[in-house]
Amino acid sequence: MLEYFFRRVVTLFFTLVFASIIIFVSLEIIPGDPASYMLGINAQEDTVIALKKELGLDKPKFERYLIWVKGMLIGDFGVSYTYRSPVIEMVGERLWVSLPLAIYALLLSTIIALPVGIFAAANRGKILDFSIMGFTQIGIAIPNFWFAMLLVYLFAIILRWFSAGGFAGWEDGIILGLKSLTLPAIALALPQASILARVMRSSLIDILSEDFMKTARAKGLSFKKALISHGIRNALIPVLTIIGLQFSFLMAGAIIIENVFFLPGLGRLIFQSIAQRDIIVVESVIMLLVFSVVLVTFIVDIAYVIVDPRLRSSIL
Amino acid sequence: MNLIKVNNLNLSIHEKEILKGLSFEGKAGEILGIIGESGSGKSMTANSIIKLLPFGSSVTGEIILQNKNLLETSEEEMCTIRGRDIGFIFQEPMTALNPLKTIGEQVSEVIRIHKKINKFDALNSAATILDRVGLPQTDFPSTRYPFELSGGQRQRVVIAMAIAIKPKLIIADEPSTALDVTTQAKLIKLLKKLVIEDNICLIMITHDLSVIAEMADKIIIMRNGEIVERGKINILKNGLKNDYSKNLLKASNYKSKNLNKKISNQTLLKVDNISRHYSDNSFRFFGEKKVFKAVKNVSFSINYNENVGLVGESGCGKSTITRAILGLDPIINGKIILEGDEIKASNVSKNIRKKLQVVFQDPYGSFNPRHNVLKLISEPLYLEQSQISDYEKLNIVKELLERVGLNAEDHKKFIHEFSGGQRQRIAIARSLILKPKLIILDEAVSALDVSIRAQILDLLVELSESYGLSYLFISHDLSLVKSITSRVLVMKSGQIVESGNTKDIFNSPSHAYTKSLIASSPNLESSLRRLT
Numbered sequence: 001m002l003e004y005f006f007r008r009v010v011t012l013f014f015t016l017v018f019a020s021i022i023i024f025v026s027l028e029i030i031p032g033d034p035a036s037y038m039l040g041i042n043a044q045e046d047t048v049i050a051l052k053k054e055l056g057l058d059k060p061k062f063e064r065y066l067i068w069v070k071g072m073l074i075g076d077f078g079v080s081y082t083y084r085s086p087v088i089e090m091v092g093e094r095l096w097v098s099l100p101l102a103i104y105a106l107l108l109s110t111i112i113a114l115p116v117g118i119f120a121a122a123n124r125g126k127i128l129d130f131s132i133m134g135f136t137q138i139g140i141a142i143p144n145f146w147f148a149m150l151l152v153y154l155f156a157i158i159l160r161w162f163s164a165g166g167f168a169g170w171e172d173g174i175i176l177g178l179k180s181l182t183l184p185a186i187a188l189a190l191p192q193a194s195i196l197a198r199v200m201r202s203s204l205i206d207i208l209s210e211d212f213m214k215t216a217r218a219k220g221l222s223f224k225k226a227l228i229s230h231g232i233r234n235a236l237i238p239v240l241t242i243i244g245l246q247f248s249f250l251m252a253g254a255i256i257i258e259n260v261f262f263l264p265g266l267g268r269l270i271f272q273s274i275a276q277r278d279i280i281v282v283e284s285v286i287m288l289l290v291f292s293v294v295l296v297t298f299i300v301d302i303a304y305v306i307v308d309p310r311l312r313s314s315i316l
Numbered sequence: 317m318n319l320i321k322v323n324n325l326n327l328s329i330h331e332k333e334i335l336k337g338l339s340f341e342g343k344a345g346e347i348l349g350i351i352g353e354s355g356s357g358k359s360m361t362a363n364s365i366i367k368l369l370p371f372g373s374s375v376t377g378e379i380i381l382q383n384k385n386l387l388e389t390s391e392e393e394m395c396t397i398r399g400r401d402i403g404f405i406f407q408e409p410m411t412a413l414n415p416l417k418t419i420g421e422q423v424s425e426v427i428r429i430h431k432k433i434n435k436f437d438a439l440n441s442a443a444t445i446l447d448r449v450g451l452p453q454t455d456f457p458s459t460r461y462p463f464e465l466s467g468g469q470r471q472r473v474v475i476a477m478a479i480a481i482k483p484k485l486i487i488a489d490e491p492s493t494a495l496d497v498t499t500q501a502k503l504i505k506l507l508k509k510l511v512i513e514d515n516i517c518l519i520m521i522t523h524d525l526s527v528i529a530e531m532a533d534k535i536i537i538m539r540n541g542e543i544v545e546r547g548k549i550n551i552l553k554n555g556l557k558n559d560y561s562k563n564l565l566k567a568s569n570y571k572s573k574n575l576n577k578k579i580s581n582q583t584l585l586k587v588d589n590i591s592r593h594y595s596d597n598s599f600r601f602f603g604e605k606k607v608f609k610a611v612k613n614v615s616f617s618i619n620y621n622e623n624v625g626l627v628g629e630s631g632c633g634k635s636t637i638t639r640a641i642l643g644l645d646p647i648i649n650g651k652i653i654l655e656g657d658e659i660k661a662s663n664v665s666k667n668i669r670k671k672l673q674v675v676f677q678d679p680y681g682s683f684n685p686r687h688n689v690l691k692l693i694s695e696p697l698y699l700e701q702s703q704i705s706d707y708e709k710l711n712i713v714k715e716l717l718e719r720v721g722l723n724a725e726d727h728k729k730f731i732h733e734f735s736g737g738q739r740q741r742i743a744i745a746r747s748l749i750l751k752p753k754l755i756i757l758d759e760a761v762s763a764l765d766v767s768i769r770a771q772i773l774d775l776l777v778e779l780s781e782s783y784g785l786s787y788l789f790i791s792h793d794l795s796l797v798k799s800i801t802s803r804v805l806v807m808k809s810g811q812i813v814e815s816g817n818t819k820d821i822f823n824s825p826s827h828a829y830t831k832s833l834i835a836s837s838p839n840l841e842s843s844l845r846r847l848t
Contacts, residue, residue, distance in 0.1 A: 212415075218366060220399030307416070309418075
């Protein structure tokens, strides 16, 4: 077990190193020089050089890479070229929106999807199953920004239960903060829940035809009890994989939804920074996202081992 | 007093008649054998009794268990009857247990469903029951997971669940079919012991007459959903009336026509000191790689016109040898030589492929379902040097189809239109088309019903005589090898432990393992002799 854990950690480390190189190199290739962008087209040659020096852009590329990585290791992500404030502060603020939003959406999608998938599998082939599958098909097909706009129209404009956008912040209480994240979270969760419900359903249907389910019935368990105590945990293994992938997507893929709801999240930060050639911010945020993806994969790997004793023994 | 009485049981699934007017009964302390080939409805009979039937089933008649008609019992009440009054043992021990729960949890669950008992006490009684079926806590603690046990041990866990709260009726659906012969012998002994000790009525469902002859008191023989023969076990000896059951008995006791061919003294295939190890390929920081030695320094040879048997239980390395000879899997040392050419996994020449063919256990899985029989059989012809016209191909295939006992016009059909036995005939036709020197028969008849199996064995004997073929006949079943080979190799844990003339080995085995294999393989003849 310890070795498995250790091996996962090493994999995690190398993935991060590899990702940091890719990110650094690809942003170097992008045309556009931050210094000249900041100073505008009429800037003097020597001012640009001076600014470059100030920003540390005159140093050799390899050295800049090392400085960047070294900084991240000690928690110093550098200073934004445009806003002249530490990247860590900017990211920190945004993270307090994006992370809760991702978790909120993931919880919503899991809480809705698993029971729906289980219910559909248990009623396989009946009208209920068909209607659920139909709805999830729609859920996957609808673009989520459009769904977001529908939500705003219904709940913010007609019913006036939620505000149409913006973020209330956490200072005035968790409830208020959560309230302003609710519509975006629903919009994000819908397609995810649809996918997850379908995965849960097909995975459980596979399990239901397994011999051990018949054994469970022959022991005297009712269909429902057999489903709960023998079916679900077995069906959960492929579902875990999808949940892991979805979290990564929710962290990084919320750019459009953040824009629809005017949320000051990471997605919008990246978007703005790219437009302003604020490379140091882009690099750091992407690195952070990569880190979260890798971390979630790591957690999913560990979760497999907890769920499945066969894996536990093969790694001992 | 009958414990269970089935009266005029009819079952249809989606309007299709599966069981027709079955009636039989069983007493406590009695073993009732239900015998039938695939499709006879024997498993559906078992499923009807516990009322776990597929969607769209409709049942009529009476199933009376301890004065209660199960067919009129609600599903809710059935849940209290299953497990408590009826125990069930399944065919596939590898998949009958939940992989994520320990064996203790799974056995104790039966107790907790039917009795008010706390988890700890239930686990304790589970341990006692596991001990009773031959899984003592010292060697098999109840915290083990199913994947940590072998097939035979898992089947013991399934039996433990079935007997956990001493039901009066136990239904066993082919409980030993998927197991090796030595394991099977032990399980049969265990079941017989439990029947006597707990005064159980055991309904034993099987296709294997030799298994039933060793244990049953009464038998029913089924065909196409009907009972064609019934009576005390000794009717097997000289009381069978129905033609089908007579044929079944004859096929089970099958002896192929005696091999009558002159074995050449020239070597066709030489397997010289080969080994194959498998290691897990994962990268490790600590410790050495685990290496599994599947085949260890195995040598043997096959002469022209000779049939050699290779016998061993699952996991002994038989399949690894097949793969090595076919050049599908590299060997780590040694040589395999066919007519002077070395077979190397990296590069198997067309010339070698032409001389060497294989027939696998599962004929269906080895055919592309989208090709017609003409294409399936003629496919190996691409190995021929010269181009063969379509007309010629068709004629060759037609001739072969007739040669293996099928209709020449079957070449237009697709594989799903054939039965298991017919598919195996097609597989044999495909292996013959290049006129090979050696055919490897890898459990080629193991999955077939006995009556079909007898026919295929006859065909194989006949073909080997008329084409001058050599066979490497691989099987876990000694009795099959006996009839078709002149020499046999016995394999255990990757090594050949004994080899020699087939008759000599059967009459006087010298290695302890061979002895136990012969002793435990169910022998219909000797069982019948014991019957009065």
